Amino acid sequence: MYDDSVLSLRRLAVAGLAAVVGWGCSSETPRDTTQVRVGLRFDYPTPNELIAPPTLAYAAINNQLFLSLMEEQGDFRAGPPAWAASLAEGWEFSDDRLQLTVRLSPDAKWSDGRPVTAEDVRFTWLAQTDASIAWSYAQYKGAIVDVEVIDSHTARFHFNADLPTALADVSTGTILPRHAWEPRPFGEWRSDPGWFFEHLVTNGPFRLESRTAGRELVLGRNPNHLEPELPRLERVILRAVPDSTALTNQLLAGELDFAYGITAADANRIDGRPGLRLTAYSNRQYTFVVWNTRKQWFEDAATRRALALAIDRQAIVDTIWHGYAEVGSSPIISGVWAHDPELEPWPHDPAAARTALAEAGWIDNDGDGILERGGVPFRFELATYIGASARWDAVQMIQADLSAVGVDAQPRRVDANALNSRLQEQDFDAAASGFAIDTSLDFRPLFHSEEVGGLNWAAYANPELDRLIDSFANRPDPLAGRDDLHRLQRILHDDQPILVLWESMSLAAFDEELESVAPNALSPLVNLKEWAWRESGWRPPPSSS
Amino acid sequence: MGLARVRLAAAAVLFLIVLTLTFAAVTLAPGDPLAPTDPRIPPEQAERLRALYGLDQPLPAQYLRWLGAVALSWDWGQSYQTGRPAADLLLESLPPTLLLAGSALLAQYVLGIGLGLLAARRPNSWLDLGVRAASLLVYALPTFWVGLMAVLVLGVGLGLAPTGGMTSAAAFELGPLATVLDVLAHLWLPALVLGLSMAGDIARYTRTSLIEFQSTEAGRAARARGLSDTRILLVHGLSHAGPRLVQMAAVSAPLLLSGAIVAEAVFSWPGMGSTTLQAIQARDVPVVLAATAYGAVLVIAASLAADLLLARLDPRIVAE
């Protein structure tokens, strides 16, 4: 009797498990070609971008719901960013370039059918610059002194100076719905981010169909979008996937159609998998080691150059990125028009590094294997962020390379907040960090001597570089400043306040039946409205149920 | 119940103390939780946010304001990351965690008692040794490793379970029954993995207790009445071991919550563990504080519930 009961229990358990499991993997149902499932790491606590977290993933999603006046184009090879019509169908500068008149497209409508007007444009500017809203990117509106409503579809921006970045400044930030959001005073915007979900009208290709906080957003086609034939998909399901291994797993298991944010370590699980395509593209980011020039080890350029010679960056890139990154030579990365192609990265040459260090006064007098100068051993802390696994690996490889030339770098992981504060206060020795290149190519925040205490973490000060930065910023036509920027890169290359390790790529992967998927540096979802399933070649698999 | 009241009062005092200490730890730690992560955002922005969140005031004033808001209106402040009320974030992630921890508890007891029974039937048989060895092994292997392997083998490799998350895409449009099945399909593997490490203990305890019982007078009496082994163990043996097993459930509540942090990370489960971990990583002070508090409240509630249940089952233990 006992055995029987166990057996039947076992049978029951197996049957129950099979039922649950069988249901769980019943993905044999025909593909729904009207929708796509996208996985990425995101947080979308509010549709109001002015009070939202300033992240790339947020912007990628929000730009499906809201449009800017003009749309930045993702190719920076030929010149500074170009701008295409979006909500604005045309614009023109006054002769002194202090006024910009923008004409809105007559087809631009909110999802409730009302037109997008110049009043919306002005309202948006008022909100963007309101102190109590405290928008993260408010500084881009600093040169705009007024937005004038000429008529319902014409607005005029007034600038206080002639800036090369005028169009970028105008089109930073999306246009917000005045009729829906004006009832709420600006002072109360930050106190309840959820309110905006309840008062949501959009002007982008999509509208918000539903959401599960923190997990899932469903975007539906906006029938009032100004390009009536787009989007091609009826809806897009965005799934929040917190880490890249899980992302890859879900893609491989067929739970996602598109995944963004895949690591190099996971890439070869996807590469060559039938039915999936992996794509790598420059994300405008570069990773570097910053040397604190206020510390005795890094005060002279000769020593910093010697360190560059000692570090085998090619091996680091090969080992960590498996070909999905390139050794960098300059903070103006190679895909950008102002990059100096004649600049060769410092080679890996330990022998030359040893000689250079000796010439700079670093000699191992006490025979402990570590160089000294003036009684100070070459031993310092090389910090990076907790959770940054590629940088962490790189830091450990740098430690090994440097120890081969008698330099003791001690890797340390620091919490991101703490490290950023320490970097700004020059309370560090050396650190591995990364930046996305600002396409305005304004290097003032990073290297100008007046920015020490800000992002000039190295505390680097070079009068010639300061002059170059100022002179480039004052040119109305950035293209004419190419020589300034080449000279600037040469100086940074010789002085090495930072050692550029690599220019990285973003990896995305998707079902190869999806067509027109073209993520770029601006956003992984940049042309989401054009995505569609290839109708031909797709046949529903035989259904079992 | 007098004891329970004393405990509750003591817990409330400690709750306050630990929250105060946590407040001190997170606010005094090096680094600035509002420092912008995007280098293009100027430092003045952080100043503005600091003023908005009241962080420009002296620390004692911040503390009193925070404590006042919590005590008077259970207002834990707004998340620095998302601007949403911290209490909302916790409340949203509470049900998934309760579901996961509850199912893990269930899995732990079903497996543990089942295996314990099997082992106790023939002490020192191969089956017994196997159960004991297995229970030791599942305890000794780090849960996250077991979880990662389970995802890879059962999820990605064999397709027996979804690889993560709590629901399928666009699950909101499923019918009620389909929703339940969908959640179950996502739940069983993480619950099993989380429950497994403790199932070993339950199995060991059940086994020891049952073997002990068989040598007691009650056990011999039951046998003398001609009851079958199975019946003796299932009915009498388990009621002998019952109170202790209930107590184990209470004690394992904080353990389950700690385990949930790891299990949720492995299985992308959208619960309190994930929320807490993200908040800690992003130094989202209001959410960290709220998460600490909610975790503690859960544990206190669990242990009170167990105390009450225990008082019914076996008054002697409460008196102890």
Added chain:
Amino acid sequence: MARSARAGAWVLAGLALLAAAAPLLAPYDPAQQLDAAESSRRPPLSSLLVVRTLAGEPRLAEDVHVDGDDLVLERRSGVERLPLSVVTNFDERGIAERRRAWLGTDALGRDLLSRLLHGARVSLTIGLLAAALALTAGTVIGSIAATCGRFVDQVLMRTVDGLLCFPHLALVLLLAALYQPGTWLLVVLIGGTGWMGLARLVRAEILRLRQEPFALAAAASGRSPAGVLVRHLLPNATTPLLIDASLRVGGSILVEAALSFLGLGVQPPQASWGSMIADGQGHLTTAWWMATFPGLMVAAAVIGSSLLADGLSDRLAGIRTTANRGARRRSPWAIRTWLGQT
């Protein structure tokens, strides 16, 4: 079942021996990344040829052959040619020197076996010291609670009750994230949050033992309460304390591993088993050995300490013959609860 105690002790002693002898046993320098691009993520039992040259670091290759005046190295990324004249260890038999990865290599080409042996030092240190710290703190606080009057007892025990209500992993995680611990601070964090169960145990043991004839006699003979405590009560409570401490060694190693998994474990140049698992978790699908071998080492240490505790508690149950079965076995779960095992 003293057998299991002995087995557990042997396992732990074996691990300790491996840790102590790590520099002798480890085939390579645990931090060495020789030609990392070639040597990274090599599976267990694989080996690579070491081609030494006149200048610079040696190059590694899967295979080599001679082509004219060049030595052709077959590498993962393709072939590479070196003039024979610069190769120093090539003779008629070819290249004799091999770098063997018995347990494979990690993502930076470091030898996993060597790292495991050296990592044993860090992990066992953390496990033993954290256990010792918890044992000390628990004994002191438990003794105070049991001997210093009802009020002190109430305050301390209610504190213990309260502290047990907080999910410890969350607290340890928070502190680790805020203050970036090294090995020593980790010991303090893990040990310092693990004494509560022990304090309770010590208090209960002392209260029980105080009623025993030998303790009553000692008290009657005019010994001071502290003297009775130290000379008579605590020595008789050693076995249950050892059981707890033994379990806690394994538990502390597990906590350190969990901290590492969440990115907050030890800092290099040290590697612990936990940090090795964490390093390997991103590569589980492509290089299973990186996380699996350190995972098994953790399991071995935990099993060792559990077996030891089991054996000890069986012995304890055998010693206690009085009707007072207060020596109710403390199952491992009760202790792990305080550790927040994961």
